[in-house]
Amino acid sequence: MMQASNVTGTALLFPGALQPTDTPGPFASVALEDALDKLLDYSVPSNWAADLRIGQRVAVPLGKRNRPRFGYVVGIRQQTDYPKIKPLLAIDDRRVLVPAPLLALARWMSRYYCTPLGTVIDSIIPSAVKKRIGVGRSYIVRMLKTRKEIQELLEKVKATKRRSVLARLLQIEGDEGIELHRLAGEAGTTATTVRKLVKLGLISITRQMDAPTLPPPGDPLPPAEPAMALNEDQQKAFDALIPCIRDSGFSVSLLKGVTGSGKTEVYLQCIAGVVQQGRQAIVMVPEIALTPQTVRRFTARFTRVAILHSGLSAGERHRFWQQTATGMADVVVGARSAVFAPLPRLGMIVVDEEHEASYKQDSAPRYHGRDVAIKRAQLENVPVLLGSATPSLEMFWRVTQGRVPKMDQGNEAPVEPSPPLYQLLQLPRRVRGLEMPAVELLDMKQEMRRRKGIHLVSQRLEDLLKQTIARKQQAILLLNRRGYSGFVYCVSCQQAVQCKYCDATMTYHRSAGAQQQTARWNDALHTGQLHCHYCLAIQPLPQTCPECGKKLTLFGLGTQRVEEELNKKFPDVNFARVDSDTMRNSKDYEALLSRFGRGEVQVMLGTQMIAKGLDYPNVTLVGVINGDTALSLPDFRAAERTFQLITQVAGRAGRGSNPGRVVLQTFMPDDPTIRSALKQDYDGFARPELARRQEVLYPPFGRLVRIVLRDQDVEKLNTLSEVLAYELNKVVEIINREGFDVAAKGPMPCTINRIAGYWRQQIVMKATQGEGLQRVLAELREKKAFARSERIAVDVDPVSLL
Numbered sequence: 001m002m003q004a005s006n007v008t009g010t011a012l013l014f015p016g017a018l019q020p021t022d023t024p025g026p027f028a029s030v031a032l033e034d035a036l037d038k039l040l041d042y043s044v045p046s047n048w049a050a051d052l053r054i055g056q057r058v059a060v061p062l063g064k065r066n067r068p069r070f071g072y073v074v075g076i077r078q079q080t081d082y083p084k085i086k087p088l089l090a091i092d093d094r095r096v097l098v099p100a101p102l103l104a105l106a107r108w109m110s111r112y113y114c115t116p117l118g119t120v121i122d123s124i125i126p127s128a129v130k131k132r133i134g135v136g137r138s139y140i141v142r143m144l145k146t147r148k149e150i151q152e153l154l155e156k157v158k159a160t161k162r163r164s165v166l167a168r169l170l171q172i173e174g175d176e177g178i179e180l181h182r183l184a185g186e187a188g189t190t191a192t193t194v195r196k197l198v199k200l201g202l203i204s205i206t207r208q209m210d211a212p213t214l215p216p217p218g219d220p221l222p223p224a225e226p227a228m229a230l231n232e233d234q235q236k237a238f239d240a241l242i243p244c245i246r247d248s249g250f251s252v253s254l255l256k257g258v259t260g261s262g263k264t265e266v267y268l269q270c271i272a273g274v275v276q277q278g279r280q281a282i283v284m285v286p287e288i289a290l291t292p293q294t295v296r297r298f299t300a301r302f303t304r305v306a307i308l309h310s311g312l313s314a315g316e317r318h319r320f321w322q323q324t325a326t327g328m329a330d331v332v333v334g335a336r337s338a339v340f341a342p343l344p345r346l347g348m349i350v351v352d353e354e355h356e357a358s359y360k361q362d363s364a365p366r367y368h369g370r371d372v373a374i375k376r377a378q379l380e381n382v383p384v385l386l387g388s389a390t391p392s393l394e395m396f397w398r399v400t401q402g403r404v405p406k407m408d409q410g411n412e413a414p415v416e417p418s419p420p421l422y423q424l425l426q427l428p429r430r431v432r433g434l435e436m437p438a439v440e441l442l443d444m445k446q447e448m449r450r451r452k453g454i455h456l457v458s459q460r461l462e463d464l465l466k467q468t469i470a471r472k473q474q475a476i477l478l479l480n481r482r483g484y485s486g487f488v489y490c491v492s493c494q495q496a497v498q499c500k501y502c503d504a505t506m507t508y509h510r511s512a513g514a515q516q517q518t519a520r521w522n523d524a525l526h527t528g529q530l531h532c533h534y535c536l537a538i539q540p541l542p543q544t545c546p547e548c549g550k551k552l553t554l555f556g557l558g559t560q561r562v563e564e565e566l567n568k569k570f571p572d573v574n575f576a577r578v579d580s581d582t583m584r585n586s587k588d589y590e591a592l593l594s595r596f597g598r599g600e601v602q603v604m605l606g607t608q609m610i611a612k613g614l615d616y617p618n619v620t621l622v623g624v625i626n627g628d629t630a631l632s633l634p635d636f637r638a639a640e641r642t643f644q645l646i647t648q649v650a651g652r653a654g655r656g657s658n659p660g661r662v663v664l665q666t667f668m669p670d671d672p673t674i675r676s677a678l679k680q681d682y683d684g685f686a687r688p689e690l691a692r693r694q695e696v697l698y699p700p701f702g703r704l705v706r707i708v709l710r711d712q713d714v715e716k717l718n719t720l721s722e723v724l725a726y727e728l729n730k731v732v733e734i735i736n737r738e739g740f741d742v743a744a745k746g747p748m749p750c751t752i753n754r755i756a757g758y759w760r761q762q763i764v765m766k767a768t769q770g771e772g773l774q775r776v777l778a779e780l781r782e783k784k785a786f787a788r789s790e791r792i793a794v795d796v797d798p799v800s801l802l
Contacts, residue, residue, distance in 0.1 A: 023085050028052060029075035030060055030088075031118035035364075035789045037781065039117065040071075041080045043087045051091060052076065055098035057130065059089040070130075072098055072121045074107075093132070095325075097125050099342055105376050114777045114786065114794040115365035123365055124340040127181055127191075128314035129321050139180035139205050139314070141194060143169050150202070151529075154538060160756050161189035165197065167536040171581065180205060181314045187536075188363075227269055227301070231432075234262050237425040238269055244383035245273045248347060250421070252374055254354070254399045255387040257427030258680070259651020260434060260615070263387045264294075266427075267350050268301050270385060275302065275330045279347025283333045284369060285613070286356030293593060293613060294352070295333050308334035308341055336361065336369040339376060346380050349373045353612055354386040354395060355644055360799045364789065368797060370395075389651060390644040390682060393690060394700040399424040430655075437622070437653040437660030441678050443669045444626075456562050461623045461663045462569065468621040469573055469602055473658065476614075477566075477605040478649045479559050479625040482579040483507040483531065486556020490545035497542065497552070499532035503754040506530035508541065509581065510560045535756035562625055563605055570603075578606030611649040617656025622649055627666040627674055634751055635802050636698050639673040643685050646677035699797070703770040705777065706798040708750065710758040710791055721747035721761045724785055724792070728763065731779045740772030751802045764801065 023043045030040050042060050044052055052058075054073050062069045068089055098106065098121055106124060110117040143150060147170060154166045164187040172178055184191045197203045230238055237255060244251045257263045271281040285294050288309045299305045306320045306329035323329055325342040332341040336359050339349070351359075351370050359369035370386065377384035386395060399422055430436065442458045451459060457477075468475050487505035488497045496505045510528040530539050545552055563577045576582075576592055583589045589609070595601050597616060604610055630642050646664065654660020666674050676685035694701045709724065711717035725747050732742045746763035753760060767773050777794065786792050 025078040025080070026052075026076050027078070027080045027085065028058070028073045028088060029077070030058060030071040031074050031116070031121055032060070032062070032069055032071035033118050033122040034062075034069055035116055035119055037116040037784075037787070039074065041082060041085055043085045044076070045087055048088065048091060051094060052088075053096050055096040055100070055103060056094065057092040057097055057125075059092050061086050061089055071118055074098075074103060074117065074121075093130070097129065097342075099325075099344070101346070101376070101380050102340060102342060104379050105340075105372070108375055108379075109365055109367055109372065111778075112774065113365045113367050113796050114781060116789075120365045123361075126308075126317050126321055126337075127185075128318040131314075133181075133314040133318050139207055140177040141169070141180050141183050142177040142204050142206070143172075143202065144204055145202055151538060151540070153202070160535075161187065161193050162197070164188055164536055165194055166202075167538055169203070170538055177206075179313050182310060185310055227272065228265050230265065230269070231262070231429075233257075233427045233429055234266055234431075237266055237427060240423065240425055241266070241270050241383075241385065242273070244421070245270055245277075245348065248277075248279075248382060250378045250381050251383045252377070252399075252422045253383065253385050253425055254391060254395055254423070255385060255425045255427065256391055256396070256682075257387070257389060258430060258436065259389045259648065260430040260436075260655050261389075261427035262431040263352075263389075263427060264297055265431075267352070267385065267387065268297070271298075271331060271348060271350065272301070274347040277347060279345045280327075280329065280343040281331050281348045281350065282338055282341050282343065282346070282373075283331060283350045284338050284352065284359075284373060285333070285335060286353045286358045287609070288335050293590075293615075298331055298333055302331050304328060304330045306332045306341070308332055308338045310335070310337070339369050339373045346376075347382055349377050349382065349384040351384065351386045353388055355388045355390055355392040356612075357641070357799045364793070366793070366795045366798075368799070371797070390647050393640055393686060393693065396424075396686060397690060397700040398422065434654060434656075435659060436680060437650060437662045439650060439662040439664060439678050439680065441669055441674070442663060442665045444665050444667050447665075456557055456565050456625060457569070457623070458663070458665055461665065464621055464661065464663060465570070465603070465623070469570070471620075472599075473620045474596070474599070474601075474616065474618045475603045475621040475623065476610055476619055476649065476652050477562065477603065477623045477625060478607070478611055478645075479557065479562055479605070480607050480611075480629050480645060481556075481558045481626075482509075482533075482560070482581055482607055483558035484510040484528065484560035484564075485554035485558060488530065488541075488552050489555045490548060490550055490552055492550040493545060493548040495545065495547050496555075497530060497546070499535065499537055500539065501537055501754070501757045502532055502534045503752055504532060504534050506532055506539065507558065508554060510564070534752065537756075557626065559605060559607060566603070566605065573602050574600065575603050575605060576601045578604055578610050580607070580609075583609065608645060610652070611645055614652050615655055616652070618658075619652055620654060620656075620658045620660050622653040622660070622662045624649060624662070624664045624666075627664045627677070628668040628671065631668060631671060631673065633802065635800050636693070636696075637800065639685075639689060643673050643677050643682075646674075647680055647682070650677075650680060697766060697768060702766050702768050703773055704798055704801075705765040705773050706795040706801060707746075707763040707765075708760055708793045708795065709747070709762070710755075710760045710793075712757055712759070714759050717759050717761060720788075720791065721763070724780075725763055727783060727785050728765075728776065728780060731776050732765075735772055735775050735779070740767060740769070740775065742767045742772045742776055762801075 026044045026049055027041050028044050030042055054076060056073050057070060058073055059068050060071055070092060102124060106120045109120045150166055150170055154163060157163045168183060168187045180191050180194060184194050198205055241253060255263055274281050295307055306324045308320055324332055327344050332338055351373050354370045361367050374384055442460055447458045465475055485508040488508050499506050508528055509531050528541050530541055559577055559579050566575055596604055624646055627646055630638050650662040653662055664678060668674055709717060709721050728744055732744050735742055742765055744763060744765045747761040750760040750762050765773055786794060
C-alpha cells in the first residue's frame with residue numbers, strides 16, 4: 001500500500017520499523033484530486049523519468065483494487081521511506097499545469113484554509129484545462145421536456161445534485177441552452193452527472209463552435225488608446241505607487257476613492273508601467289457581471305488582454321488559460337479565480353472593489369480572493385493594489401495600522417515583509433470637478449400614513465422619476481431582493497409556506513405575463529412558482545394554505561413586485577429588470593448594458609448587480625427602494641454591508657455634466673448606518689463600528705474560524721458534533737497553555753438549521769491572533785478530525801456567520 005511521503009506515526013517512534021524499498025528511484029510525491037489529506041509516493045518508470053516534471057497531472061493506482069485516480073506531482077526525489085511503492089500509471093498531461101509559484105501558493109492555502117493539497121490544486125486548474133477541452137467547440141445543454149414535465153419530475157427526484165441540475169434548467173428562458181460545464185458548476189455537480197440526464201431523455205447535448213480569443217502572435221494588433229491626463233488627486237496616488245512598480249518588490253496599497261474618482265485610470269496607468277517593463281498584471285473584479293465592462297476599458301488600452309472567469313465556454317477558458325501560461329497575455333482580467341492565472345512574468349496584482357463578499361469561495365478550499373492575492377504577491381515579490389470606495393473594515397484598519405496581517409501558522413516564516421510596506425492612498429474628489437450626488441432620506445412609515453394603498457415607490461421618488469424621464473435622462477433603482485414576494489403567509493393559521501428541504505420560507509416568483517392587483521390572493525390573476533434561494537428547489541404555488549385550507553397572502557417585496565408597480569405607473573417608459581432571474585449569463589448582462597448605454601433603456605431596476613462598477617454619464621437619479629433590507633440579519637457584518645451597498649449604488653448618479661440625486665427610502669431613518677450612508681461618510685461609519693467590533697473582539701480585532709457540520713440524520717449530526725467539540729476543546733486547552741487565547745463556542749444550530757435536506761450545526765472559534773487558531777486546526781487535522789469532508793466544512797476567516 002502507498003504511504004504518505006511525510007513520515008509520521010510508526011516511522012517516527014521506531015525508525016527501524018520500516019526499511020527503504022528495493023524499488024529504484026526516482027519517486028514522485030503526488031497530491032490526489034480526491035479529498036485525501038496526505039501525499040502519496042509512487043515510483044517513476046525509467047522511460048518516464050526524463051519527462052516527469054513537478055506540477056504535471058498524472059494517473060496513479062489507489063487502494064487494494066488499484067483504481068485509477070488523478071493527482072499532481074508536487075515533489076520528485078531519489079529515495080522514499082516506505083517499502084511498498086506502486087508505479088505511476090501515466091502522465092496525463094505533459095504540460096506543467098502548476099508552476100512553482102502557484103505550487104507554493106497552493107501549499108500555503110492547504111495549510112491556512114485547512115484543505116487537502118490535491119483539492120486546492122484541483123480548484124486552481126480549470127476543468128477545461130484538465131480535460132483538454134479547447135478544440136474550438138463547446139457543449140450546449142437544452143431541455144427535451146416541457147417546463148411542466150421537468151417541474152413535476154423535480155418534485156419526485158430525491159438526488160440532491162440531480163435536483164439542482166433540473167432546478168437550474170428551469171431558470172433558463174427560451175431554448176438558448178447553457179454550456180455543459182457552466183451548468184455543472186452552477187448546479188454544484190459534475191458534467192458526468194449532467195450527461196446522465198441524456199439517457200433519461202430529459203436533455204440534449206450538442207456541440208457548437210467557440211468564438212476566437214486572443215489574436216495569435218504575428219497578427220496585426222489594434223492601436224492602443226492613449227492614457228488620460230490625471231488630476232491632482234490621481235497624480236498624487238500614482239506618484240506614491242511608482243516606487244512600488246519600479247522596484248517590483250512586495251507591497252500592499254489601498255486606494256480609497258469616492259465613487260467616480262477615477263480609480264480605474266490609476267489602475268490602467270500603473271499596469272502600463274508594468275507592461276512597459278515586459279511584465280504582466282492580474283486585474284480581479286468581484287463578479288462576472290462586471291467583467292465585460294472592465295474588459296472593454298482594458299482592451300481599449302492594452303493589445304493583449306486575456307479573460308478568466310466561469311462565464312466563458314470551456315473552450316474559451318482553456319485557450320485563454322493556455323495563452324496566459326505561454327506569456328501571450330499582458331493583462332489578465334477576471335473574477336475570483338483569476339488570482340490563479342499562470343503568468344510567467346507576474347509584475348502586479350490589482351483587486352478592484354476589495355470589500356466585496358463575492359471574493360470568498362463557498363466550497364473547499366474556502367479562500368478569500370483578496371487575501372490569496374496578497375499572499376501570491378508576497379510569494380512572487382510584486383506589488384498588490386486594492387481599490388474601493390467603501391473598503392472592508394478589516395483592510396481599512398490594517399492599512400491605518402501600517403502592517404500586513406500575519407496569515408501563516410506554526411514556526412513558518414511570517415507573511416509580512418520586513419520592513420512592512422502598507423500604504424493608504426485616497427481620492428477624496430470626483431474627476432473633472434464633478435460634485436457628489438445630493439442624497440435625501442424618505443421615511444416610509446410616514447409615507448404609508450400619508451398615502452392610501454400599497455406603494456413601494458414613494459411619491460417623492462415618483463415625481464423625481466417623472467422629471468428625469470421628461471429630461472430624457474436615466475435612472476437606476478435598487479432593491480437587493482429578487483422575486484415578487486418575500487414569503488407567502490396564511491393569516492388564519494399564521495404559517496408561512498416553507499421549503500420542503502430547508503428551514504426557510506419560499507420566495508414567490510411571478511410567472512411572465514401574470515398580473516396581481518392586490519396583496520390578497522386571487523386565483524384568476526395570480527400565477528407563478530415558489531423558489532427556495534438556498535437549495536434552488538422549485539415547487540408549484542399552492543391554491544390555498546396547506547395547513548388550514550384558507551386563503552394565502554403575499555408579504556414582503558422583491559424586484560418583480562416593484563417592476564409591476566412601475567409598469568402600472570409609467571406604462572410608456574422602457575424598463576429593464578436586472579437580477580439573477582433575468583440575467584442568465586454575462587452576455588445577457590453585457591447586452592443590456594449596451595442598450596442602457598445607447599439610451600434604449602430609460603430605467604434599470606435591479607439587485608446588487610447594478611450597485612457597483614457602472615459608469616453612465618446620463619444617469620442622474622438613483623433610488624434605493626428599501627435601504628434597510630439587510631440591517632436586521634443576525635450577522636456582525638450586516639451594518640457594514642448595508643453601508644457599502646447604499647454608498648456604492650449612490651455613486652452611480654451624477655457622473656456626467658448634469659448633477660445627480662439619490663433618494664434613500666427606509667423604515668429605519670434614525671439608524672446610524674443609514675445616517676452615515678445618507679452623508680456618504682465612510683470615516684463616520686467606520687469609527688463607531690470598529691469600536692463595537694473591538695468590544696467583542698470581532699474582526700479586525702479578532703480572528704474567526706467557523707466549522708459547520710451537516711447530516712440528514714439529526715441524531716448522527718448530534719453525535720458527530722459532540723465528538724468533534726470534545727476533541728476540539730481538548731486541543732484548545734493545550735494550546736492556550738502556551739499563551740494563546742482561543743475560545744470555542746458550540747456546537748449550536750446554524751441560523752438556518754436545515755438546507756437541502758441536511759441538518760446543520762456549527763462551532764465558532766475566536767482568538768485575537770490567527771496563529772492560535774491555526775495551531776488548533778493543525779492538531780485536529782493531524783488527528784483526522786476533518787476526514788469526513790463531505791460532512792464537515794472548515795471556514796477560516798468567514799465573511800458571514802449565517
